[in-house]
Structures are given as structure tokens and as C-alpha cells.
Amino acid sequence: MENKKVKRSEDYSEWYNNLVKNADLAEHSAVRGCMVIKPYGYAIWEKMQQELDRRFKATGHSNAYFPLFIPKSFLSKEASHVEGFAKECAVVTHYRLKTDEEGKGVIVDPEAKLEEELIVRPTSETIIWNTYKNWIQSYRDLPILLNQWANVVRWEMRTRLFLRTAEFLWQEGHTAHATSQEAIAETKQMLEVYADFAENVMAVPVIKGVKSANERFAGAIDTYCIEGMMQDGKALQMGTSHFLGQNFAKAFDVKFTSKEGKQDFVWATSWGVSTRLMGALIMAHSDDEGLVLPPSLAPIQVVIVPIYKTDEQLEALNAQANEIKSALEKRGISVKYDNRDTHKPGWKFAEYELKGVPVRLAMGPRDLENGTVEVARRDTKEKESLQIQGIDQKIEHLLDNIQQNIYQKALDFRDENITRVDSFEEFEKVLDDKGGFISAHWDGTPETEEKIKELTKATIRCIPLDAKEESGKCILTGAPSNRRVLFARAY
Amino acid sequence: MENKKVKRSEDYSEWYNNLVKNADLAEHSAVRGCMVIKPYGYAIWEKMQQELDRRFKATGHSNAYFPLFIPKSFLSKEASHVEGFAKECAVVTHYRLKTDEEGKGVIVDPEAKLEEELIVRPTSETIIWNTYKNWIQSYRDLPILLNQWANVVRWEMRTRLFLRTAEFLWQEGHTAHATSQEAIAETKQMLEVYADFAENVMAVPVIKGVKSANERFAGAIDTYCIEGMMQDGKALQMGTSHFLGQNFAKAFDVKFTSKEGKQDFVWATSWGVSTRLMGALIMAHSDDEGLVLPPSLAPIQVVIVPIYKTDEQLEALNAQANEIKSALEKRGISVKYDNRDTHKPGWKFAEYELKGVPVRLAMGPRDLENGTVEVARRDTKEKESLQIQGIDQKIEHLLDNIQQNIYQKALDFRDENITRVDSFEEFEKVLDDKGGFISAHWDGTPETEEKIKELTKATIRCIPLDAKEESGKCILTGAPSNRRVLFARAY
Numbered sequence: 006m007e008n009k010k011v012k013r014s015e016d017y018s019e020w021y022n023n024l025v026k027n028a029d030l031a032e033h034s035a036v037r038g039c040m041v042i043k044p045y046g047y048a049i050w051e052k053m054q055q056e057l058d059r060r061f062k063a064t065g066h067s068n069a070y071f072p073l074f075i076p077k078s079f080l081s082k083e084a085s086h087v088e089g090f091a092k093e094c095a096v097v098t099h100y101r102l103k104t105d106e107e108g109k110g111v112i113v114d115p116e117a118k119l120e121e122e123l124i125v126r127p128t129s130e131t132i133i134w135n136t137y138k139n140w141i142q143s144y145r146d147l148p149i150l151l152n153q154w155a156n157v158v159r160w161e162m163r164t165r166l167f168l169r170t171a172e173f174l175w176q177e178g179h180t181a182h183a184t185s186q187e188a189i190a191e192t193k194q195m196l197e198v199y200a201d202f203a204e205n206v207m208a209v210p211v212i213k214g215v216k217s218a219n220e221r222f223a224g225a226i227d228t229y230c231i232e233g234m235m236q237d238g239k240a241l242q243m244g245t246s247h248f249l250g251q252n253f254a255k256a257f258d259v260k261f262t263s264k265e266g267k268q269d270f271v272w273a274t275s276w277g278v279s280t281r282l283m284g285a286l287i288m289a290h291s292d293d294e295g296l297v298l299p300p301s302l303a304p305i306q307v308v309i310v311p312i313y314k315t316d317e318q319l320e321a322l323n324a325q326a327n328e329i330k331s332a333l334e335k336r337g338i339s340v341k342y343d344n345r346d347t348h349k350p351g352w353k354f355a356e357y358e359l360k361g362v363p364v365r366l367a368m369g370p371r372d373l374e375n376g377t378v379e380v381a382r383r384d385t386k387e388k389e390s391l392q393i394q395g396i397d398q399k400i401e402h403l404l405d406n407i408q409q410n411i412y413q414k415a416l417d418f419r420d421e422n423i424t425r426v427d428s429f430e431e432f433e434k435v436l437d438d439k440g441g442f443i444s445a446h447w448d449g450t451p452e453t454e455e456k457i458k459e460l461t462k463a464t465i466r467c468i469p470l471d472a473k474e475e476s477g478k479c480i481l482t483g484a485p486s487n488r489r490v491l492f493a494r495a496y
Numbered sequence: 497m498e499n500k501k502v503k504r505s506e507d508y509s510e511w512y513n514n515l516v517k518n519a520d521l522a523e524h525s526a527v528r529g530c531m532v533i534k535p536y537g538y539a540i541w542e543k544m545q546q547e548l549d550r551r552f553k554a555t556g557h558s559n560a561y562f563p564l565f566i567p568k569s570f571l572s573k574e575a576s577h578v579e580g581f582a583k584e585c586a587v588v589t590h591y592r593l594k595t596d597e598e599g600k601g602v603i604v605d606p607e608a609k610l611e612e613e614l615i616v617r618p619t620s621e622t623i624i625w626n627t628y629k630n631w632i633q634s635y636r637d638l639p640i641l642l643n644q645w646a647n648v649v650r651w652e653m654r655t656r657l658f659l660r661t662a663e664f665l666w667q668e669g670h671t672a673h674a675t676s677q678e679a680i681a682e683t684k685q686m687l688e689v690y691a692d693f694a695e696n697v698m699a700v701p702v703i704k705g706v707k708s709a710n711e712r713f714a715g716a717i718d719t720y721c722i723e724g725m726m727q728d729g730k731a732l733q734m735g736t737s738h739f740l741g742q743n744f745a746k747a748f749d750v751k752f753t754s755k756e757g758k759q760d761f762v763w764a765t766s767w768g769v770s771t772r773l774m775g776a777l778i779m780a781h782s783d784d785e786g787l788v789l790p791p792s793l794a795p796i797q798v799v800i801v802p803i804y805k806t807d808e809q810l811e812a813l814n815a816q817a818n819e820i821k822s823a824l825e826k827r828g829i830s831v832k833y834d835n836r837d838t839h840k841p842g843w844k845f846a847e848y849e850l851k852g853v854p855v856r857l858a859m860g861p862r863d864l865e866n867g868t869v870e871v872a873r874r875d876t877k878e879k880e881s882l883q884i885q886g887i888d889q890k891i892e893h894l895l896d897n898i899q900q901n902i903y904q905k906a907l908d909f910r911d912e913n914i915t916r917v918d919s920f921e922e923f924e925k926v927l928d929d930k931g932g933f934i935s936a937h938w939d940g941t942p943e944t945e946e947k948i949k950e951l952t953k954a955t956i957r958c959i960p961l962d963a964k965e966e967s968g969k970c971i972l973t974g975a976p977s978n979r980r981v982l983f984a985r986a987y
Contacts, residue, residue, distance in 0.1 A: 035627070067539065069532070071532050074527045096589065097616065132527070155647075172565070
């Protein structure tokens with residue numbers, strides 16, 4: 006495998022592209038904008054799915070599945086939704102191919118034109134609320150707490166693996182409630198679920214906040230989000246949870262009879278995270294040697310590499326390694342023992358560093374004599390020689406320690422790179438020289454946000470939920486403001 | 497819930513449709529031919545997925561993900577593949593909608609026409625082999641053992657929930673090998689995995705066999721299959737495993753260098769099962785009261801229903817029920833305690849029968865006094881009163897017993913409904929009067945098979961793997977045959 010060593014400090018973007026390719030995570034496909042998620046990348050995504058799915062179920066949600074296609078007319082039913090999503094999408098117009106009579110392979114059969122075009126779902130609010138209409142009559146039918154794991158398509162013009170692709174995988178929760186309060190509580194609950202997952206599983210600290218009107222989901226009353234900081238100081242929106250009010254219920258005429266016998270429109274939320282999280286995971290932790298994975302998402306948590314010259318040595322090492330392997334596996338740790346004779350230890354070391362395996366154990370004949378093993382951790386690159394006695398427990402603690410350390414490192418970096426500024430001059434200077442998140446006053450208008458974006462490419466990432474009341478002046482217009490918001494350039 | 501009670505014996509097809517609807521498994525969507533899989537149906541599908549996925553991984557496969565879209569030209573590259581799949585498919589021709597200037601909502605933007613149309617994947621051999629081309633250079637890159645969980649679209653004209661829908665969910669395995677023998681061994685191994693899953697998890701006995709040329713997968717050298725018998729005697733193909741030879745490697749020019757330094761085309765297999773299995777599960781076991789689920793696929797394995805008049809009674813029952821519930825859960829059994837006061841016990845009994853919950857426990861105040869509980873099994877509808885003491889172990893055994901009994905019942909039915917016939921007259925008579933599978937001689941030609949299909953609507957389901965050598969004469973043409981094949985009318 007050719008591993009072009011571009012450093013993060015030289016070209017962050019190129020470093021990312023190379024890493025995704027060299028670590029066998031994903032690649033571009035023959036279809037413009039669509040990716041192939043390779044087995045190693047998919048194994049990480051599967052671990053993410055399991056952790057998320059468990060949390061969704063623990064909070065009372067069930068999975069279901071709705072159609073891939075959305076009739077074109079559905080998109081128009083919610084006015085702002087169509088503005089946001091109808092623009093760049095894959096449109097199915099025909100349902101048959103036929104053999105070309107002039108011998109040019111197959112062509113679209115003009116006779117097989119659909120009466121109404123179908124859109125490959127960019128998100129499923131419309132088809133789902135059209136379905137909920139038939140499921141909801143009374144308050145007894147509420148709440149509906151569903152999630153769907155699915156692929157969606159948004160015809161992006163400039164794509165990057167995981168971060169922005171025409172097709173991506175995601176989950177989308179769609180809930181229906183009898184009251185506004187209950188729907189808002191659900192929206193916030195799912196934001197907390199996402200934050201917990203990001204911080205405790207992905208080891209990426211996030212800021213929880215509300216989007217400004219410009220950045221709100223098309224069709225939402227409020228969009229809550231978690232924002233992570235990448236190592237280049239740019240922001241990445243890692244998940245959103247939308248309070249949709251009664252917008253979709255009104256668009257699809259979904260009413261219910263309350264306990265008191267009154268008719269009202271149903272309240273809605275939707276929330277989602279996607280394979281974009283793979284991009285966040287890579288960019289938040291990895292280094293010039295390759296991936297750095299938090300143990301909780303590493304498909305292989307521990308790799309054991311034997312170092313030997315003779316077959317007898319290998320045999321003895323095999324026995325010891327397999328013993329360690331099964332002791333670790335009993336603790337629920339995933340282990341790979343790589344005793345292939347086709348590759349040298351040095352090659353293997355580099356390979357598993359590239360793949361982000363959190364712990365590497367190396368053992369040679371002298372280790373066998375001494376009852377020791379060399380333990381190397383991927384995050385800090387520290388190595389030490391440990392007694393094999395009780396190694397399983399030590400590794401278990403080490404993995405916890407690595408998980409914690411990766412998080413702490415990302416947290417320290419993030420906190421060092423949030424800067425409070427009080428003038429537009431300072432704002433531009435910090436943005437260009439230091440980057441990161443900028444905490445600043447804003448007058449609350451979409452126009453000002455738009456203007457700042459035009460001038461600096463920075464957007465309001467969110468109004469943090471924990472933002473304190475504080476009198477100040479908008480950095481651009483000088484108009485009064487009563488709290489700071491977070492700006493950043495973003496993925 | 498309205499539960500129209502059509503009996504299996506009256507109208508099998510209507511019984512099936514009602515059951516899918518009434519048991520909350522799935523429903524038709526607003527998009528022609530596409531279904532909504534409801535939470536209860538999806539929970540069963542999730543259990544199927546877990547069991548299959550575990551088996552795929554245990555046999556060395558990893559999951560990956562390939563694009564939803566296939567460039568039109570890819571379909572034409574394998575001659576017989578295009579014949580089989582290019583006919584009825586969803587064709588994406590445009591990538592943008594725009595607001596209609598005449599105020600008619602949104603319309604397809606004629607400026608946004610794709611240079612080459614994209615097909616929503618009906619199956620992924622072409623896009624995957626186009627990708628494998630870049631992954632395979634030498635024998636060291638082989639085998640590739642991948643699986644994908646995905647949605648696919650085939651524009652079926654007549655659809656039925658789960659059995660035949662335009663969009664369905666499935667898994668498709670795609671493997672690449674250095675030798676023909678290895679690929680054939682993989683094909684057969686996956687057939688065994690499917691048979692094991694069908695019999696031991698779904699409790700549906702299957703016949704393993706090879707398809708005749710007429711029924712072969714478009715692009716395969718050989719299609720292996722498992723065939724189940726439904727309660728109306730019709731066959732349902734439950735899974736297929738294809739030996740693709742070098743067809744796709746040749747179509748996409750995928751060569752490798754062997755150990756000996758020779759260039760050769762790569763050998764391929766593909767294999768899949770789909771949400772069609774939901775249809776098989778329902779039709780193989782269920783009865784006029786509703787679903788009958790094997791415990792290994794039941795989202796709820798045991799339901800506990802309290803029978804009470806006063807709040808004090810309910811309180812005492814709650815305590816006892818929760819104790820039983822947690823004892824069962826410790827054994828890995830999924831339990832629902834339904835003490836809702838909005839529904840009467842009789843309603844609950846009917847509801848959980850409809851939903852196919854394998855075991856129902858009912859308890860009233862007298863049971864508490866006696867330390868007993870009423871245990872009802874869904875499959876035989878037998879009830880008995882058992883001591884609560886040690887109930888967890890008894891239920892665990894009962895669930896095993898039910899799993900076994902459901903399988904045995906289906907097996908007995910299947911075996912009773914395989915008939916050997918030796919003339920066409922008898923063939924037609926058995927097919928019309930008794931149904932089921934017919935074991936008969938066939939001259940081995942596609943023409944004869946086609947003719948029999950035209951005359952009787954029966955097709956060759958498979959040439960069983962265990963078919964014995966036996967001289968005979970084709971029931972239609974009288975031409976010599978050396979083994980019997982299985983005919984049936986099929987879903």
C-alpha cells in the first residue's frame with residue numbers, strides 16, 4: 006500500500022483525503038459523488054450504529070422503514086422544506102430500459118415515463134408524515150417514536166468522502182406528539198443522546214446549541230445541534246435535532262383528538278446523524294501516522310505481533326499470544342493476532358498505526374523468557390514492557406485510559422481554540438491567524454450573519470445552550486446584543 | 497384495531513394480506529409498489545438480520561457499502577445480466593427540480609439532465625465488480641468476502657407486501673476467488689448458511705437444490721436455492737446463492753496474477769436473501785388467529801397479563817409479574833408485562849395471539865394465593881397452570897419446545913405434500929387437487945419446462961441436491977431422464 010505522507014500541518018485537506026484512502030476507509034465510486042465504504046470503514050460505522058441504536062431504543066424508540074422514493078408533489082407541501090431540499094436531488098422519471106434497436110446497448114424506454122416523477126429521498130419528513138396521517142386519530146395513538154436507518158441522496162456538486170457525498174447513510178428519527186412541550190422535550194432529549202454519543206463513544210467534545218435562522222433545517226421551528234472542532238480549527242456539525250412544530254402536520258393534514266375531545270394538529274420532531282460522523286472521527290483525532298481511534302469504536306482494539314526468526318520461536322509465541330488473546334476476549338476486548346509470515350514486524354507496526362488500532366502488543370523470544378510483552382499505545386505512542394501476568398486487566402484499564410485521553414486531548418485543543426473577540430477587526434484576525442471558534446456578539450439578524458459570511462466565510466455555528474446573558478454590541482453593526490454566539494468556518 | 501377474520505381455508509391470499517395489515521407488519525405506501533415496514537414487522541426483520549449477519553461474519557465475511565446508483569452502461573456489460581435486470585428498473589435522468597414559473601409547485605429542471613442515466617440498483621454485481629477491478633491485482637488480494645445490507649428496486653407490476661415489492665431490503669454477498677473450486681465451495685457454503693438459518697431460526701424446512709436454466713440468475717453459471725413450502729402448498733424461493741464463474745470478471749476485466757505468475761480472470765459468487773423472508777415466515781406458520789412466530793424471531797417472547805378487579809390486586813400482581821419478568825430476562829428472554837388499564841384481558845389475549853407472541857402468562861388473585869400462573873402457548877393453544885417456583889427455567893424449555901414444534905409441524909406438512917408422479921395427467925391432477933411439490937422426471941430441456949409452465953403454471957423449483965439417480969421418462973415428452981426434479985406453483 007502506497008502511503009503518501011502528507012502532514013496535517015502541510016495540507017490538512019490532502020492529509021485527510023490520503024488517510025481515508027490509505028486506511029482503507031472509503032473511496033470514490035464510478036458514480037459521481039457516491040462513495041464506496043470499504044470493510045474497515047464500514048466496521049467503524051457499524052460500531053457507531055450499534056451504540057446509537059442502543060441509545061435510541063433505551064429512550065423508547067423503535068425502528069421502521071419508509072420508501073426510498075418521494076412523489077414530487079409531496080416535497081411542495083411544506084413551503085420552506087421544498088426550498089431547502091427540492092433543488093439538488095435525484096429524479097426518477099422512467100421505469101424501464103429497452104434494447105436499443107440501433108445496437109447501442111440499452112436506452113431509456115420513452116413509453117415508460119412515470120406520471121409523476123419520484124425523488125430519491127433527501128430526507129423523509131414528507132413521506133413519513135403522509136403515512137402518519139393514517140396512523141394518528143387520537144391522543145391514544147401518540148407519541149409515535151420512530152427511527153429509520155437508511156440511505157439518502159442530495160445532489161452535492163462538490164463532494165468529499167464522508168463529509169459531503171451525493172449518497173450517504175444515516176438515521177433519521179421522526180416523532181409525533183400531542184403537545185408542543187412534549188415535542189420540544191423530545192428534541193432536546195435526542196440532542197443529549199447525540200452529545201453523549203459524540204463525547205463518550207467518539208471521544209469528540211461538542212458544543213450544544215441552537216442554530217440561527219439561516220442555518221435552520223428547512224421546515225423546522227428550531228434546529229438544535231452539536232458542533233465539534235476539527236484539528237484544523239474548523240467546525241463540523243455532527244448532529245441535528247429539529248423541533249418541527251406543526252409544520253408537517255399542517256402540510257399533510259395530520260390531526261388528532263385530544264383527551265378533552267378537541268381537534269389539533271400533531272407536533273413533530275426529527276433528528277439525524279450520518280456517515281459524516283466518520284469524517285468527524287477521523288479529523289478530530291488522527292495524526293500524521295494515520296488513524297487514531299477511540300477504543301470504543303475500534304474494530305480491532307488490540308493487535309498482537311510476534312517477533313521471531315525460527316519456526317520454533319514462532320510456535321512458542323503462538324501459544325503465548327493465543328493465551329493472551331483469549332484472556333482479553335473474555336473481557337470483551339477485540340483482538341487480532343497477526344502472525345502472517347508474508348509481512349515483517351515493522352510493516353505490521355506501521356499498518357496498525359495507520360489503521361488506528363489503540364493497543365499493540367509485541368513479543369519476541371526474550372519476552373517469553375522474561376514473561377513480558379511490549380505494550381504500545383497508539384494515541385501517545387508510548388511503549389512499555391509489562392509482565393504478562395495479569396495483562397488482560399492491565400489492557401482493559403489501558404483502553405479506558407486511552408478513551409479518556411483521546412477525549413481530553415480533543416477537549417483541551419477545543420477549549421484553547423475558542424476565542425472571545427469584541428471587534429470585527431479582531432474577529433477577522435483571529436479567524437485567519439488562529440482559527441477555531443470565535444465567541445462574539447451578533448445583532449440577531451440574518452442580514453448581519455449573511456454579511457459576515459460573505460466577508461469571512463465564517464458562519465454562526467450555534468447559539469450555545471449555556472450562553473450567558475451579557476450585554477454587548479454586534480461586532481459588525483454595533484447594534485445591541487445580549488449574548489455571545491459561536492462563529493467558525495465549517496465543513 | 498379492526499381484524500377482519502378471513503380464514504386460511506377460505507381465501508389464503510386475503511388471509512395473508514389481512515394478517516400483514518392487522519399484525520402491524522407492513523402496509524402499502526403512497527409510492528406505487530413500495531411498502532412501509534412498520535415497527536413490529538421491522539423488529540422481526542432486525543432479528544433476522546442479526547442472526548444472518550452473525551453467520552456471515554462467522555464464515556469470514558465483512559460488510560461494506562456500494563452506491564445506490566449504477567451507470568446505465570454498466571448493466572449492458574454482462575450480456576445475460578442486462579436481459580434479466582435492465583427491463584423493469586427505476587431510472588434517474590435528472591438531478592434538479594426548480595420552481596415552476598407558472599406556479600405549479602416544482603418541476604424537473606430540463607437543464608439538469610444527466611449525461612448518462614443512472615439506474616437504482618436492482619442488484620449490485622456490476623457496480624461491485626467495477627470496483628473490485630481496482631482492488632485485485634494478485635492472488636494475495638483474494639479472496640474478497642464481502643456482504644452488503646441494502647435496499648434495491650425492481651419495478652414490479654404486480655406487488656404484494658413482503659413477497660414482491662418495487663423496493664425491498666436485502667443483503668447481497670459478493671465474493672471474489674482465485675479458483676473455480678473455491679468459488680463453488682463458497683456458493684455451497686452460503687447455501688448451507690441460508691438453510692441453517694431457515695430451518696433453525698425461521699423454523700421453515702427447506703429443500704436445497706440447483707435451479708434449471710430457466711430460473712437461473714441472470715449472469716450466473718449455476719444458481720443454488722432453498723425452497724420452502726407455504727401452507728397453501730405453493731413454493732417460495734427463500735434464498736439463492738450463485739456461482740457466477742468468470743462472467744463478471746470478464747465483463748469488467750478483472751484479472752489477477754496467480755502464485756505461478758499467470759494472469760487469469762477472477763471467479764465470483766453472489767448470494768442474497770431479502771424481506772421476502774418475512775412473507776415466508778408469515779405464510780409457513782401463521783393461523784386464523786394471527787401470526788405464529790418461532791421464539792427465536794419473536795420481538796416479544798413472553799407476555800404477562802394481569803387479571804384483576806381492584807387496585808390492591810393489581811399492586812400484588814405487579815410485584816409478582818415483575819419478579820417473573822426479571823427472572824426470565826436474566827435468561828435472555830424478552831418479556832412484556834402489559835398491565836395497561838385501558839384494555840381488558842380478553843382484548844390483550846387476542847392482540848398477542850394476533851402478534852404471534854409465543855408464550856402468554858396470565859395471573860389473577862387466586863394464582864397469587866396458589867403460587868401459580870396460567871401458561872398458554874401460541875403454537876398449539878394449549879394452556880396449563882404451573883407453579884411459579886422455577887417458572888423461568890420451565891419457560892426457557894417451553895420456548896425451545898415451541899421452536900422445535902413449529903419446525904416439526906412445518907416439516908410434516910411439507911413432507912406430506914411432496915408427491916411423486918409419473919404421468920402428466922397425474923401431474924395436473926395432483927397440482928390442482930392437492931398442490932404442494934411434485935417430484936417428477938423431466939427431459940432437461942428449457943422448452944419442456946416452459947411448456948409445462950404454460951400448461952400448468954408450475955415451474956421447476958429446483959433439482960434437489962440429494963436427488964437420487966433414477967431412470968425415468970419425462971412426464972411431458974417421455975424423453976429419458978435420470979433423476980426427478982421438484983415442480984410447484986410458486987410465489
